[in-house]
Amino acid sequence: MHLLLKQPSVLPGFGLTLGFALFYFSLIVLIPLSGLFVRTSTLSWEQFWDIVTNPRAMASYQLTFGASLVGALVNGIFGSIIAWVLVRYRFSGRSLVDALVDLPFALPTAVAGITLTAIYAPNGWIGRYLEPLGIKVAFTPLGVLIALTFIGLPFVVRTVQPVLQDLDKEVEEAAATLGANRWQTFRAVIVPELWPALLTGIAMAFARAVGEYGSVIFIAGNIPLISEITPLLIMTKLEQYDYSGATALGVVMLLVSFVLALAINLLQWWSSTRHMQQ
């Protein structure tokens, strides 16, 4: 890559479009985010540290990031299976299932939260059968995990699906003619091809789950130190007019999210250039 900003091109408008892109990006992303830091800077370092390391905040990080990670991993496995079935098999209702996958994208998250709560509550459709087994879902960290898994599913399916679609059938046939059985072909030929896309999908599902609010607050019960996520804690502080405290937690979330976004980009870069070393 040359770090040349301007190269002669047959397409005019490089300066104009770059200028507009930077302006728009500043307006939409950079200015609001810097506002967050400005607001936080009214706190002293000790105050900031106290707020962000408060036991209740620490418990919320653990739940938010922990449940998001587990949810993303679960999606990694089952999302891949769904993508596999949608790409490899032709069955009636396939396009319907394909469309349903996007539902967690489109559904208002509050609706998802209310629905999940209704189903998993001790008297709900599924909750009533889990209750006698001693499994409580609604109003526990498990409920948080289910909500975060629900909203992250499309990310994995939609990143893995196109890669599976483009997978060359001949490569699998080549493996078979060389004596590999189905499992060996899957492990040595298909998985390495899917791996970058799968990692990207998992990372995106994780990032989405970290920022999730609407679907979680209904099913979580929001018990401090047990089932309270960081976004809710921020809301609580806002309701108490503790703007500085809210922004302090916001800064922590922002930093983690930024690191995640960077990681996603690195993964994508890695997956597209891995076999192209010249």
Added chain:
Amino acid sequence: MSIHVEHVTKRFGTFTVLNDVNLQVESGELVALLGPSGCGKTTLLRILAGLERPDQGRIFLHGTEVTDQRITERRVGFVFQHYALFRHMTVADNVAFGLNVLPRAQRPSAVRIQEKVHELLRLVQLQAMADRYPSQLSGGQRQRVALARALAVEPRLLLLDEPFGALDAKVRKELRRWLRRLHDELHITGIIVTHDQEEALEVADRVVVMHQGNVEQIGTPDEVYENPATPFVYQFLGDVNVFHGRAIQERTIANLPPLPDVDSVLPAGAVDEREVTFVRPHDLELNRYRTNSEQFEATVRYILTAGSRVRVELVVLESEQTIEVELTKERYRDLVLREGEVVFVHPRHRQVFKIPQS
């Protein structure tokens, strides 16, 4: 290893891809399946590999029926047109793949596998590329890696599906000579699918010409080129001028007009037939003067002098049919041809096929 294909039929939906195909390949032979795209040659190859199942018929490898045997049990090497290399593996790992997936009891030691990979890479002249990825190789190099990978498992039979089809003309020519030498060295039974008649005639011991799911002719390259069994084979192998005519009862030889609308004589009592006469461009002779009765007149329309031979396009005066004639450079110089001139054309050699009235 010998191959025996018995009455194989394959349909995709209502379309018959292979129609009762019979084929016998002797051990150590290199046979080319030649035909236009859609003639069923690739399907036949895939059936031999076990990638496709025939609807009817049986396949024997070395006298044993394998029709229902799985791909992995057939020990057949397959080379794909678009290489089908594992792009996340290095060249060496690609070649070693077939050995690495062997059951533990049959798998050679890691050291032995490494030795074997180097041996094979030396064979395909790619020792220096062992640690590269497929994307860093040229098309010709990738196909050689694919070949080394197929040979690693010591297949009893090597199947090549248009292996040089995606390469440019010069590399293609080089590679097919190289493949021929490799075959002479290894004596492995091989079948190569191609739509390039030049490639088939140059590389194979025998050529199987296929058309619309049928085998049209089987023979050595000389046989199929010199004595095509059907009009299709004649037209498919090399350039050709086609003259349509009729065979009519009881006309005297004296009345027989020369080409282009040839009419020949049938014995009394036979039914009138349509017939097609084929003449290769180099079998047409040009003269400035009438030298015998079999000549016809034609106008020179276009002369192409580039290449080792001169190609002349003419229009037959009588029928306005366009024909093509190939001349040596010397003959062309002697004739001093110019575009627009009228010359006399004489077929030195022709082949007539009768088409039954239907």
